[in-house]
Amino acid sequence: MSAQTKVRNVTVATLQRMKQEGEKFACLTAYDACFAGILCDAGVEVILIGDSLGMVLQGHDSTLPVTMDDMIYHTECVKRGNKNALLIADLPFMSYSSEVQTLENAASLMRAGGHMVKLEGGAWIANTTRLLAERGIPVCAHMGLTPQSINRIGGFFVQGRDTDQAQAILDEAKQLQDAGASVLLLECVPRALAKKITETVEIPVIGIGAGPDTTGQVMVLHDALGVSPITPRFVKNFLLDSSAGIPGAIKAYVEAVKTSAFPADEHCFD
Ligand code: KIV
Numbered sequence: 668m669s670a671q672t673k674v675r676n677v678t679v680a681t682l683q684r685m686k687q688e689g690e691k692f693a694c695l696t697a698y699d700a701c702f703a704g705i706l707c708d709a710g711v712e713v714i715l716i717g718d719s720l721g722m723v724l725q726g727h728d729s730t731l732p733v734t735m736d737d738m739i740y741h742t743e744c745v746k747r748g749n750k751n752a753l754l755i756a757d758l759p760f761m762s763y764s765s766e767v768q769t770l771e772n773a774a775s776l777m778r779a780g781g782h783m784v785k786l787e788g789g790a791w792i793a794n795t796t797r798l799l800a801e802r803g804i805p806v807c808a809h810m811g812l813t814p815q816s817i818n819r820i821g822g823f824f825v826q827g828r829d830t831d832q833a834q835a836i837l838d839e840a841k842q843l844q845d846a847g848a849s850v851l852l853l854e855c856v857p858r859a860l861a862k863k864i865t866e867t868v869e870i871p872v873i874g875i876g877a878g879p880d881t882t883g884q885v886m887v888l889h890d891a892l893g894v895s896p897i898t899p900r901f902v903k904n905f906l907l908d909s910s911a912g913i914p915g916a917i918k919a920y921v922e923a924v925k926t927s928a929f930p931a932d933e934h935c936f937d
Pocket of ligand 1: 696717719852
């Protein structure tokens with residue numbers, strides 16, 4: 668490939684094709700232009716501008732204080748450093764409570780450079796998903812452990828462990844696909860449930876703490892580099908074994924996702 672050859676942009680269609688062909692894709696969070704460029708050079712297909720920035724950048728103990736202004740600012744930063752990745756931007760806590768508010772806020776994230784917005788919830792976000800999808804805004808529906816609901820859930824617990832709850836998550840995944848979601852994201856669910864959902868829906872599924880069988884994997888960048896204050900069981904520090912610094916660690920993450928070496932058994936929940 669010549670130095671001038673532009674790498675093809677990753678789109679929703681790319682992720683759909685990868686699912687059909689059984690190819691895994693790698694996603695990491697980024698919040699600034701510098702890391703966005705490093706992630707692209709390492710072959711990361713999807714960059715998530717996550718509201719996790721409230722915890723890893725701003726030092727809050729949850730994602731609830733993150734504002735639309737924060738998300739717009741960091742989406743603009745990532746857009747400037749992005750080369751070819753698909754950018755998913757989080758709609759923060761309480762920014763999709765009414766139809767007008769949802770449309771205005773999602774449009775702001777798309778204008779800032781996002782290619783897709785992510786919102787958290789189950790069946791109750793189906794109408795919101797439809798509202799956005801019908802107006803040309805792709806939606807990633809974040810299910811399982813939804814950190815914006817941490818006060819209702821009562822802690823960062825694995826979701827869908829009992830049969831009824833697992834069935835409810837599966838049913839809601841189908842409803843969100845039918846409502847027009849382009850991608851599902853499953854956080855902290857048993858690997859068997861994530862496998863079942865990934866096999867049941869046609870759209871790509873991104874997992875975090877959801878086992879190795881989803882279409883893609885996501886990790887918070889600071890977790891992958893071992894600089895987060897807390898390290899949940901499902902994360903791995905890829906910088907530990909890197910002889911090529913941060914770029915090498917990110918490349919190792921991409922390689923591990925693509926070969927299904929990550930997540931390993933010790934990163935999964937049953
Ligand atoms: O905000 C975020 O970074 C996320 C990931 C944990 C999936 O939602």
